[in-house]
Every structure is written in C-alpha cells, then in structure tokens.
Amino acid sequence: MDFKMVCLDIDGTLLNSKHMISENTKKIIYKITEEKQIPIILVSARMPKGILFLQEELNIIQPIICYSGSLIQSNNTILLNNTISxxxxxxxxxxxxxxxxxxxxxxxxxxxxxxxxxxxxxxxxxxxxxxxxxxxxxxxxxxxxxxxxxxxxxxxxxxxxxxxxxxxxxxxxxxxxxxxxxxxxxxxxxxVSATKTSAIEFLCKMFNISKSQVIAIGDNYNDMDMIKFAGLGIAMGNAPDEVKKCADDITFSNDDDGVAKALEKYII
The missing domain is CATH 3.30.1240.10 (Hypothetical Protein, Haloacid Dehalogenase-like Hydrolase; Chain: A; domain 2)
Known part of the structure; x- marks a missing residue:
C-alpha cells in the first residue's frame, strides 16, 4: 500500500517511559518526512503546548490533533474547535x-x-x-x-x-x-463529537487522502477508534490486550523503538 499519512499517538507510543523520543525514532521520522515527504501527524489528548515542543524536536511542520480530536491547530491557526457546554x-x-x-x-x-x-x-x-x-x-x-x-x-x-x-x-x-x-x-x-478518528477524517479531506492510505499507531483505549479507522492500524507492544485485538499489526513496545520499527517495516 502507498501510505500517505502517519498518525502517531504521543504518550506510551512516540515517547518511551522516560517521556523521551529515542534517537532511532527521530532518524526514521526524519527519513519519512524529509525523504519520503509523508506528513506525520501527532495525535494526543494533550494541549497544543504539550505537543508543539515535540514537533519542533522532530522538525515537523504539520497540523496537530489535540485533546483527542477536540482541537486541530496548524501554525497557531485553529482549524477545528469543539468544546464542552x-x-x-x-x-x-x-x-x-x-x-x-x-x-x-x-x-x-x-x-x-x-x-x-x-x-x-x-x-x-x-x-x-x-x-x-x-x-x-x-x-x-x-x-x-x-x-x-x-x-x-x-x-x-x-x-x-x-x-x-x-x-x-x-x-x-x-x-x-x-x-x-x-x-x-x-x-x-x-x-462526544471529538474523537481522534473524526479529527483524522478532517485532515484526510484537507490533504485529499483516503483512510486506506493512513497508518495509525497507538497504545491505549482512546487510540482504538483511530487504529480501527486507518488503512493500517498498529498497536504498541505495551498496549492492553483489548487494544491489540483491534489492530492490524502489533509492534514492539515504546521502550523498544516500536514506532521506528513499525515505520521501517511499512514505509522505508
């Protein structure tokens, strides 16, 4: 499959248990964004401030999905904003x-x-x-x-x-x-209108990408909807069994470069 977008959860997925991105993961992401020109979207329950510094560390310039889909932001411009009454x-x-x-x-x-x-x-x-x-x-x-x-x-x-x-x-x-x-x-x-999937769908339309061209990687229950939605949904090795069951593939844990190994396997 010719994948054209990668959606990455952050905590327990992109970050290891020390809340850091491994050097190997950085290298693989650089190859995908710079050499393959495939957008990598960080998808998290975090607020923008909790995501932007990681984007900078990875040298990514793409929209970010915050609050598990409640907010999509790109270069300080809000693209989508859902709030609780x-x-x-x-x-x-x-x-x-x-x-x-x-x-x-x-x-x-x-x-x-x-x-x-x-x-x-x-x-x-x-x-x-x-x-x-x-x-x-x-x-x-x-x-x-x-x-x-x-x-x-x-x-x-x-x-x-x-x-x-x-x-x-x-x-x-x-x-x-x-x-x-x-x-x-x-x-x-x-x-209720905010899910990681609804936000990814929004970006698919924006980038003119079909869901079959999306890879989504996550480790927790709130990642299950995007793992099921994506053309290729991957669960981390450290994910609960319920999350693993809904995935197309299971990679290594976040402390064993699971993201890097999955991206190497399917893109590089």
Missing amino acids: LSDVKPLYGIMKDLNIHVSLYRNNEWYVEEMDEWAQQESEITNIKPTIVKFADLFSIWAQKNSGPNKILCMSSSSNIKELNKKIQGYHFDKLNVYPSKPTYLEIMP
Whole structure:
C-alpha cells in the first residue's frame, strides 16, 4: 500500500517511559518526512503546548490533533474547535468536588487548575507546562459571556476514586460527552463529537487522502477508534490486550523503538 499519512499517538507510543523520543525514532521520522515527504501527524489528548515542543524536536511542520480530536491547530491557526457546554461542565464539577477529585480544565492553549496540588504538579512535570491557577466560578462566568466552555476536562485521583467517578457520570447519562479512563488514575472528558478518528477524517479531506492510505499507531483505549479507522492500524507492544485485538499489526513496545520499527517495516 502507498501510505500517505502517519498518525502517531504521543504518550506510551512516540515517547518511551522516560517521556523521551529515542534517537532511532527521530532518524526514521526524519527519513519519512524529509525523504519520503509523508506528513506525520501527532495525535494526543494533550494541549497544543504539550505537543508543539515535540514537533519542533522532530522538525515537523504539520497540523496537530489535540485533546483527542477536540482541537486541530496548524501554525497557531485553529482549524477545528469543539468544546464542552457549561450546562454539562457545572454539574460534572459538582460531582468531582463531592468525590474530592482533582479537576483540570483545558481550553485552546491554556490549562486551568484551582490549586497546584500533587496531581497538578505531577502533570506539570510530565508535560513541562505550568497551569494557570484560577477560581473555576470566575472562569465559568467568563465562559458564559462567550457562550463557550473547555475542550477537555481531566480528572485525577486514586484508581478507586476514578472508577467511582466514571460510574457516577455514566449514571447521569451525559450524552454529549466522550468519557474514558486514559490510565487508572486519569479520567478524560471531551465533547462526544471529538474523537481522534473524526479529527483524522478532517485532515484526510484537507490533504485529499483516503483512510486506506493512513497508518495509525497507538497504545491505549482512546487510540482504538483511530487504529480501527486507518488503512493500517498498529498497536504498541505495551498496549492492553483489548487494544491489540483491534489492530492490524502489533509492534514492539515504546521502550523498544516500536514506532521506528513499525515505520521501517511499512514505509522505508
């Protein structure tokens, strides 16, 4: 197959367990982007700030898919922007506070927290980004005037608390939301219209590429839709079994240059 686009998840896929891109992966990506002239799209639940520095490290100039598809940005121009309605945010926030769960709100290229607790500190160290500390009541008032809301809500707590929160949210039937645990201690909430697949479809139209010409590589549950969608969907060796089952192929783990080996196998 003549592949014309590669979509890469970041955490657990492009990055190893030390949150770094291996030198071999950089070399292979350089060959694909510079020699083969194939666009590599970084696809993540991260905000733009958490992706752009990795793009620079790889010397990639392409659109980025942020917040698992809620936002597509290219050279500071927003191409697609989906947000969560305040009518959903406010009751969600109440449920989260009752369970004593850390809440982070993301909008465009900003990350908001109410305090710099251990969860915010941990996320800051992983992403190299510092959040803006603000009272959410004030933020809600500002967003209400603009008739808008966040692109993403990130909830962080113990795995038992996250399970309880997920159960409560499902019980309330928020049908306009896409809710999933990205790891046992993280629950991510995005608009239901936002998926990695819907964002990739948007870019396929923009680049005039068919889905059969797309390679998608990921490691987690929120990657399953793009792995199934792509002409070639590849799961990382470190992915859960459920993710591996939906893939066309399984590569090595993120600590064993899985991305580089998959791209060498199918493109180079």
